[in-house]
Amino acid sequence: MSQTASIKDVATHAQVAVGTVSNVLNYPDRVSQRTKERVLKSIAELGFVRNDAARQLRAGQSRTIGLIVLDVGNPFFSSVARAAEDAATALGSVVLVGDSGQDASREAHYMDLFQEQRVQGLLISPVGDVGDRIDTLRDRGVPTVLVDQLADTDRCSSVSVDDEEGGYLAARHLLDTGRRRLAFVGTPSIRQVANRLNGAQRAVSEIAGATIEVLDSAGQTVLAGRQVGNALVERAPAERPEAVFCSNDLLALGVMQSLTMLRTVKIPEDIALIGYDDIDFAVSAVVPLSSIRQPTEALGRTAIELLAEEQESGGTKHRAVVFTPELVVRQSTAGADS
Amino acid sequence: MSQTASIKDVATHAQVAVGTVSNVLNYPDRVSQRTKERVLKSIAELGFVRNDAARQLRAGQSRTIGLIVLDVGNPFFSSVARAAEDAATALGSVVLVGDSGQDASREAHYMDLFQEQRVQGLLISPVGDVGDRIDTLRDRGVPTVLVDQLADTDRCSSVSVDDEEGGYLAARHLLDTGRRRLAFVGTPSIRQVANRLNGAQRAVSEIAGATIEVLDSAGQTVLAGRQVGNALVERAPAERPEAVFCSNDLLALGVMQSLTMLRTVKIPEDIALIGYDDIDFAVSAVVPLSSIRQPTEALGRTAIELLAEEQESGGTKHRAVVFTPELVVRQSTAGADS
DNA sequence: ACTCGTCTTTGAATCGTTTCATTTGTTACG
DNA sequence: CGTAACAAATGAAACGATTCAAAGACGAGT
Numbered sequence: 001m002s003q004t005a006s007i008k009d010v011a012t013h014a015q016v017a018v019g020t021v022s023n024v025l026n027y028p029d030r031v032s033q034r035t036k037e038r039v040l041k042s043i044a045e046l047g048f049v050r051n052d053a054a055r056q057l058r059a060g061q062s063r064t065i066g067l068i069v070l071d072v073g074n075p076f077f078s079s080v081a082r083a084a085e086d087a088a089t090a091l092g093s094v095v096l097v098g099d100s101g102q103d104a105s106r107e108a109h110y111m112d113l114f115q116e117q118r119v120q121g122l123l124i125s126p127v128g129d130v131g132d133r134i135d136t137l138r139d140r141g142v143p144t145v146l147v148d149q150l151a152d153t154d155r156c157s158s159v160s161v162d163d164e165e166g167g168y169l170a171a172r173h174l175l176d177t178g179r180r181r182l183a184f185v186g187t188p189s190i191r192q193v194a195n196r197l198n199g200a201q202r203a204v205s206e207i208a209g210a211t212i213e214v215l216d217s218a219g220q221t222v223l224a225g226r227q228v229g230n231a232l233v234e235r236a237p238a239e240r241p242e243a244v245f246c247s248n249d250l251l252a253l254g255v256m257q258s259l260t261m262l263r264t265v266k267i268p269e270d271i272a273l274i275g276y277d278d279i280d281f282a283v284s285a286v287v288p289l290s291s292i293r294q295p296t297e298a299l300g301r302t303a304i305e306l307l308a309e310e311q312e313s314g315g316t317k318h319r320a321v322v323f324t325p326e327l328v329v330r331q332s333t334a335g336a337d338s
Numbered sequence: 339m340s341q342t343a344s345i346k347d348v349a350t351h352a353q354v355a356v357g358t359v360s361n362v363l364n365y366p367d368r369v370s371q372r373t374k375e376r377v378l379k380s381i382a383e384l385g386f387v388r389n390d391a392a393r394q395l396r397a398g399q400s401r402t403i404g405l406i407v408l409d410v411g412n413p414f415f416s417s418v419a420r421a422a423e424d425a426a427t428a429l430g431s432v433v434l435v436g437d438s439g440q441d442a443s444r445e446a447h448y449m450d451l452f453q454e455q456r457v458q459g460l461l462i463s464p465v466g467d468v469g470d471r472i473d474t475l476r477d478r479g480v481p482t483v484l485v486d487q488l489a490d491t492d493r494c495s496s497v498s499v500d501d502e503e504g505g506y507l508a509a510r511h512l513l514d515t516g517r518r519r520l521a522f523v524g525t526p527s528i529r530q531v532a533n534r535l536n537g538a539q540r541a542v543s544e545i546a547g548a549t550i551e552v553l554d555s556a557g558q559t560v561l562a563g564r565q566v567g568n569a570l571v572e573r574a575p576a577e578r579p580e581a582v583f584c585s586n587d588l589l590a591l592g593v594m595q596s597l598t599m600l601r602t603v604k605i606p607e608d609i610a611l612i613g614y615d616d617i618d619f620a621v622s623a624v625v626p627l628s629s630i631r632q633p634t635e636a637l638g639r640t641a642i643e644l645l646a647e648e649q650e651s652g653g654t655k656h657r658a659v660v661f662t663p664e665l666v667v668r669q670s671t672a673g674a675d676s
Numbered sequence: 677a678c679t680c681g682t683c684t685t686t687g688a689a690t691c692g693t694t695t696c697a698t699t700t701g702t703t704a705c706g
Numbered sequence: 707c708g709t710a711a712c713a714a715a716t717g718a719a720a721c722g723a724t725t726c727a728a729a730g731a732c733g734a735g736t
Contacts, residue, residue: 047474047478072416099423116390136385140341280588283595284591284592284594285619285624287624
């Protein structure tokens with residue numbers, strides 16, 4: 001009893017054939033009441049637990065779905081992950097979460113791993129250009145759904161939020177409240193960030209005399225935000241932007257920390273600040289943070305749904321679902337116009 | 339090429355035996371340069387990817403470590419998880435994260451799942467009483483390390499932080515700054531929370547005239563905190579505590595949101611507030627939040643180390659590592675004494 | 677030419693399931 | 707009594723990798 005019992009041990013113990021034990025487990029109706037009881041008793045006595053590896057090997061597929069996110073510590077992704085997990089559980093699958101940390105090699109590592117595991121499908125919020133890998137995965141029967149990034153619908157499905165629109169909403173709001181010299185903080189090498197920047201630039205171009213400078217941050221974390229904030233504080237007051245749009249809330253909170261630590265800069269009077277994602281912590285910030293809200297639960301749930309559709313269609317039909325983000329106004333961008 | 343190639347396909351294509359292909363993969367030194375090249379070429383051409391299920395089946399063990407946490411959305415756990423992942427990767431293993439959501443049945447579900455997967459070992463921050471399950475797991479060769487909870491060292495290993503001490507530090511700090519009527523917010527049905535409460539009560543008992551009331555919250559989230567906060571706001575001012583100690587930062591941030599929304603209660607003048615965990619967001623709260631810092635990276639890393647020790651010793655030697663928490667004072671408990 | 681040792685390669689056996697064609701058992705009916 | 711119809715149980719084959727005893731190749735030494 002020290003080592004794990006196999007189905008064969010159970011069969012011997014219950015004095016039936018291995019096939020019968022398997023039937024008890026998978027097709028209870030095919031087995032008579034009497035032997036079913038005997039087998040179940042043996043299973044309990046031996047403490048038998050199915051070996052998933054053997055089962056998968058035979059089935060040729062696992063009950064597992066891979067999810068690769070940019071940062072699990074980011075509440076946006078943990079919320080998406082949670083929604084995906086719940087939706088998958090309802091379908092009898094399990095979600096494995098891999099954290100790429102915005103590193104293309106870690107991303108590739110997880111893709112390899114998930115492929116070795118023969119996952120049912122892959123949800124990915126990509127760092128690098130993974131188009132080719134996705135093509136080969138599809139050819140090998142592993143459907144993929146892009147998360148938080150629009151996909152070409154003749155390649156694969158995707159769930160995303162209109163980042164261009166979100167960027168536009170954010171910048172437009174800053175402009176509407178009277179600010180003209182804007183700054184954008186983020187890492188435009190990430191596509192979503194680039195789209196948000198595009199939207200912001202569009203809003204700026206609609207208003208005569210408005211400008212936007214781009215401050216590249218080292219990552220998308222609170223720490224990276226603090227660095228950018230420190231750089232802003234060191235500038236001569238006249239050189240500082242009137243409003244800052246950060247490509248996510250973590251960055252914005254970091255910037256806020258730096259700006260408020262020095263008492264000379266006031267939010268929103270001197271510099272208005274808006275983030276992106278509307279994480280739970282935005283509302284409880286030093287200065288409650290305006291943000292762009294994304295429907296994370298819907299993203300996670302829909303991603304699983306699209307994956308199921310892909311599987312049913314054998315990977316031939318793709319669909320791109322795009323959600324619309326929403327502006328949430330709080331104190332950090334309170335009016336300077338009136 | 340549409341379906342996945344097996345090692346046999348590679349062998350045929352490269353005109354060698356399956357064993358040779360396996361050797362190329364696992365013991366490259368045993369294979370001559372010439373055939374190695376030929377095999378690798380075939381692997382590339384066929385796009386062969388190892389089937390992990392088959393490999394595991396043969397090996398009898400997976401390269402996977404299961405981690406069950408109370409809440410992945412909680413930065414404390416996502417930080418621990420991340421550290422564990424990094425440490426495991428260095429050892430060539432992968433960490434699967436399961437979120438019990440403080441629900442014993444979900445916890446049991448993940449334990450079943452991980453057992454079916456034949457994980458190398460299990461790291462768990464338990465909800466219910468899992469002592470018996472851990473015993474049977476150990477008997478079956480699955481070492482377990484308790485995370486964030488002290489274990490009986492003749493049952494299994496554990497990494498934890500001294501919660502009683504942390505609770506004492508927090509309450510003592512509130513008392514040192516002149517507060518006497520304290521409140522504790524949390525769910526004492528969770529052991530860690532109960533220990534923090536014990537420590538707080540010990541501190542209170544040392545000071546004549548000091549009291550502490552217990553407010554049971556519905557969970558450990560920002561939302562649950564907001565509910566408790568609302569209840570406090572509705573009390574007559576004289577009935578309100580002078581200081582509130584929340585069993586984690588999320589709760590504290592929720593309480594803070596409720597209290598500051600209504601302008602009549604001021605933090606820290608009217609009510610001082612301290613949390614637990616010192617998550618990244620504590621510093622950027624409306625009123626920067628005092629907290630108790632736990633060494634999350636050390637917890638995650640050490641958990642993996644202990645698991646490795648368990649494996650080496652064949653699950654016979656257990657060790658309990660206890661870290662000491664640290665008080666972090668910020669504005670939310672600024673002095674009312676002087 | 678023969679033997680010995682070393683290096684390579686081979687291929688059958690194995691892991692624990694599921695599947696499915698067959699066999700065995702039981703009941704009903706002519 | 708024979709047999710058709712159905713239900714239940716059987717056990718060998720398959721999934722794809724790893725392992726390992728055995729066979730093969732090759733050169734050196736005598």
